Amino acid sequence: VLSINPFKIVEANAEYQRKERKRWSGEGAAMFLFQLPEEVILLVLSYLDPRSLCRLSQTCRRSYQFISRDAVWRKIAKDIINTGLTRQGIDLSHSISLKDRVKVSHNWINGVCRKEILLKWKTNMLPWIELDHDVLYISQAANISAYHLRADGGKLLNSRVALFSGHQEDVCRFTLTDTHLISAGGDGKIIVHDRRSDYSVVYNGHNQEVNCIDSKGGVIVSGSRDRTAKIWALTADRFGQCLHTIPTYDRVWSVAISPSLWYVRVIYLSCGKVQSIPYKRAYSISSRTFPCRNLCKFSLN
Known part of the structure; x- marks a missing residue:
């Protein structure tokens, strides 16, 4: 052995x-x-x-x-x-x-991805979605729902954690800040929802549907089919006040506030006889009085 x-x-x-x-x-x-x-x-x-x-x-x-x-x-x-x-x-x-x-x-x-169905509707819908940490916000018709994402695989929990409503027609776009959810609807309304309570304020200033919206630094910028882009105040002393209206030649498809808060980009569609050419304009913003000045115009093509 x-x-x-x-x-x-x-x-x-x-x-x-x-x-x-x-x-x-x-x-x-x-x-x-x-x-x-x-x-x-x-x-x-x-x-x-x-x-x-x-x-x-x-x-x-x-x-x-x-x-x-x-x-x-x-x-x-x-x-x-x-x-x-x-x-x-x-x-x-x-x-x-x-x-x-x-x-x-x-x-x-x-194109490497894992395809999973998070939510499903009976009718074809194209919702707007925003992800904030582990909470997914999804527009569904005239409402916006919030769901928690699970840590294992990113699936949605069955229960809805919040519901934001108030529009009479479909929500076209919404954006998130640290304290508010701001939605733009086909009814021409802009609704500012407090994310920590049920409090909300309706902004009435557009005659047709509001296609796009953005918010930074106490300012809201909206663009509508009525050929205008508007700048709104989100601060407590001027809450709900329209600070300036930017006229455009056609419906506004997209707006964006620069991270530096110095200017706003407005994209609209100028319709001609032969083709439709999208244009982008940049407008300067003054932090005090919010006057707008056309800085540049150029074709995206």
């Missing part, structure tokens, strides 16, 4: 480990990549594409931890869409790592 002394196995393993440490710590010993200074490692990794970075991160725990840093993926994230990085390098989504955002962007570009 062959007998094995477990203590001798432990001693042999310890001796092997000592020899290995001595081997790699002596003069002329090879240096691993992740034993180099961080600046050198970042320079080396900057020459790798996303696929190579992912494969390298699977070699050991040290490489995985280092390659998961945002500094490794910042240069790659600037060159692809929807990663939350502006052209100036400002990160708008700190809660999600750049590595995960680059992964989602590549899947989006290449």
Whole structure:
């Protein structure tokens, strides 16, 4: 019978480990990549594409931890869409790592997705949706419903957590701020809902359906089929007041307030005999009096 002394196995393993440490710590010993200074490692990794970075991160725990840093993926994230990085390098989504955002962007570009039915209606509808953290807001006819997303797989919980109503016709568009949900409807109304209570205020200023809306920094901008774009106050001292009306040549399809709050982009459709050409106009905004001045007009084609 062959007998094995477990203590001798432990001693042999310890001796092997000592020899290995001595081997790699002596003069002329090879240096691993992740034993180099961080600046050198970042320079080396900057020459790798996303696929190579992912494969390298699977070699050991040290490489995985280092390659998961945002500094490794910042240069790659600037060159692809929807990663939350502006052209100036400002990160708008700190809660999600750049590595995960680059992964989602590549899947989006290449059409890699998992198809699941979250909600289903009997009639064909094209709702407007907004995702705020783990709450999904969906327009359904004249109402807007809010659902919690589950952490496992992103499925919706069965129970609805909030319902925002008040429109007589379908909701065309809505936008979210930290405190309000602002909806634009086919009835020409703009409704400002308090997200923390049942309080809401109706803005009446358009004669036809309101196709688009945006809000930033205490200002609301709306665009309508009545060939106008309007700027509204959302501050407590001027709540519900129309600050300025921007006349356009045709119905307004899209409005957007710049992050700096210096100007508003208005896109409308100028209809001609041969073809319809969309135009974009930028209007300046003064933070005090909100006068509008036409800055530029150019064809999107």
